[in-house]
Amino acid sequence: MxxxxxxxxxxxxxxxxxxxxxxxxxxxxxxxxxxxxxxxxxxxxxxxxxxxxxxxxxxxxxxxxxANIVFHSSMDKIAYLFPSLIPSIKLAKTAILYPPNGMNCLVIGDTGVGKSMLAYMMYEYARSLNTNKSMPFLHFNCSDYSSNPQLLSSHLFGVKKGTYTGANTDRAGLIEQADGGILFLDEIHNLPKEGQEMLFVYMDTGYFKRFGEVSHKIKSSTRIICATNKDINTSLLDTFIRRIPIKIYLPKLSERRLEERLTLIQSFLKEESEKLNIPILVSYNSMLCLLTYDCPYNIGQLKSDITLSVANAYSDFIINNKKQIKINSPDLPQNMKLEISKTLHKEKKLLDSLENYEGYFIYDKNTTIASHSFLKQKHMILKSFKEFITNINITIINKKIDADSLFDIFNNYLASIRDNELNYQFNLNNSAYETIYKKIITINDKFKLFFTDDILNDLFHIHIDMIYDRINNTDIDLIPCINKLTTLYSDYNLLTMKFKNIIEDTYNINLSNQEILFLFILVIYIYEHK
CATH class of the missing domain: 1.10.10.10 (Winged helix-like DNA-binding domain superfamily/Winged helix DNA-binding domain)
Known part of the structure; x- marks a missing residue:
């Protein structure tokens, strides 16, 4: 050796x-x-x-x-923790990715749902795709100047020298300053009619004129993200709305899953603990209140109410020389305590799934904020798939290939899918998978025998359903591994390519080397495993 x-x-x-x-x-x-x-x-x-x-x-x-195989960006992490935002995140990515400079979009949602946060995450996502490019992000609240349309327009488009008293020089506006980046216009419903008209002219042409300018036009590639908490059909011009192809709706807290609310609560408690640099303990009944009380101002209010609860418990900790910061029902704002008398079966079941110490949940800087939703299943399967690829690659490149070792690794991955398949929620259209299935079982009798096994077919169905989740899942160079397999199992290479073509044609996707490696191992498994 x-x-x-x-x-x-x-x-x-x-x-x-x-x-x-x-x-x-x-x-x-x-x-x-x-x-x-x-x-x-x-x-x-x-x-x-x-x-x-x-x-x-x-x-x-x-x-x-x-190590984190799911969170390629902050938006991916948000989608994982909060599945109700998946449609919103998908549209947000579309707005950033569409060439050449993305698409203008409008974020719609009540006060406190996270519109500003989403806009900044979109900026972070855009910047991650263009690391060598300078990309500004400007945030402007239209309500600050809603009573003065001229001043508002001058802030957005700039001012030509001499337009009014005090305009001693030409001044660049926000659209000009944000060239090549993103301008986030919050509370866009406060933009007056004249400003909306000027803005949609810019959206149409990519050119604008400074306030007071007659003829000279300026070009900018600024991407516009607007946000409003009003009904867009009554607060914005129809002509303006038509210029914005992507409209992203953010749901209210009451429209989101209970599991997501728990994740938010835990996130805010961890943040407060990190600020104080002391663990925070929360009683069972206090957590029930946080999960159930009416929170009309959404995430912003939830965060504020948790901060107040922590502050009350901290005061008690300091004044009465307590050993720990413990949040109990008296520390909660009064409006939180109304729902606790209700029968709360689902809420209690969710809390009972968490670890607690003598009736208290503990949060500190080391607390892991995890998804309590069905996406946790996908996370575990993705993690297992990455381990499968890594271990297969190591085994093939560095050892004399032993088919049983390959099968053990393959079975570990199948076991992970089996362990997480209960209540699995499929993303892709089932008819597409049926098309794949019908084509695969006609390849030969070996394939038909494998895929007519209901358990194995169900596991493969889940594997295929996650095909887009695995994009960019690993940066390992797998070509040497595939080449070695091709040399040692040349009879199966053609079958693997046939398998690959069926999937690519059905899902309109170019399979990566990790997908081809998986199919190669699957073909070997179908033929060699006893």
Whole structure:
């Protein structure tokens, strides 16, 4: 066995998930640290190991920088934690991605639902796609100047010198300042008729004139995100509404799932604990109140009420020299305490699923904010798929291939799907999968036998349903792995390609190498597994 192979095998035996140093490997093998360091760095270059920048440097089997396989952006994280926002997030991404400069959009929702937050996340998403490009983000609240249409227009479009007393020089407006980036116009319903007309001319042409200008036009590639909490049909011009192709609705807190409200509550409690740098304990009844009370001003009010509750408990902690900050019912604002007498079966079932200590839920800086929704199932399956790809790649590249080892890895992935399939919610149209199924079982009898097994067919259906979720799931170079499989199992390569073409044609997608590797292993499994 080569030294580098011995180092890698030893690393896998010693690794507990928290990383290993050169010294630890060197001590285990009784070899020079310089040689071990050299081999470890070769393994890093080959993407079989990963390292951080700590002192001493630690090496890992999985990329600690890319451990989260779901959250490619802040919007992905929000969609994972709050599934009711998935349609909104999808539209928000569409507004950013559409060439050449995205599409103007209108965010609609009541006070406190998170319109400003979504606008900034859209900006972050756009910036992540153009890391080498300077991209400003300007936030302007139209209500600040709603009583002065001329001043409002001058802020948006700029002012030509001499237009009014005090306009001693030409002044750039927000649309000009935000060129190449995003201008977020909050409370757009306060923009007067004249301002709306000027704005939709800019949306149509990409050109605008400064306030007071007669002929000179200025070009800008600013993307406009508007927001309103009013009925757009009564507060905005029809001609203005027609210029905005994407309208994103954000649901009220009362329209969102109970599980999502719990995640919000936990997030705000963790934030307060981090500010105070002290754990916060919340009683069972207090959590019930937070889950059930009427919160007409939505997320903004929920956050404010939680902050007040923490502040009341903190005062008691300081004044009475308490050992811990504990939120009990008397610490809650009065409006929270009205629902507790109701029969709350669903709420209690949800709280009973959480860990508590002597009737209190504890939140501190180390608290993990997780999804309590069905998307947690998908997260676990995605994590398992990434482990499947990583382990298959390591096994094929670094070992003499043993079919049983491949099948063990494959079965672990199937087991993960099986463990998370209860109440799984499908994204894709079932008729498309039926098309795939009918084509696959005609390939030959081996395929028909495999896919007419209801359990295996159901597991594969879930796997296919998540095909878009796995895009950009891994950055491992899988070509050497696929090439080695092609050499060793050349008879199955044609079947794999036929399988690949069926899926690509049905879903109008170009399958990545990780998808092809999975299909290759599946074909081997269908033919070789006993």
């Amino acid at each position: 080569k030294r580098i192979d011995l180092v890698f095998e030893t690393f896998k035996k010693l690794d507990k998930g928290s990383g290993l140093t050169t010294k630890e490997i060197s001590s285990s093998l009784n070899m020079e640290r310089s040689n071990i360091s050299k081999d470890l760095n070769i393994l890093v270059r080959n993407k079989l190991l990963y390292k951080n920048n700590s002192r001493p440097v630690k090496y890992f089997l999985t990329n600690y920088n890319n």
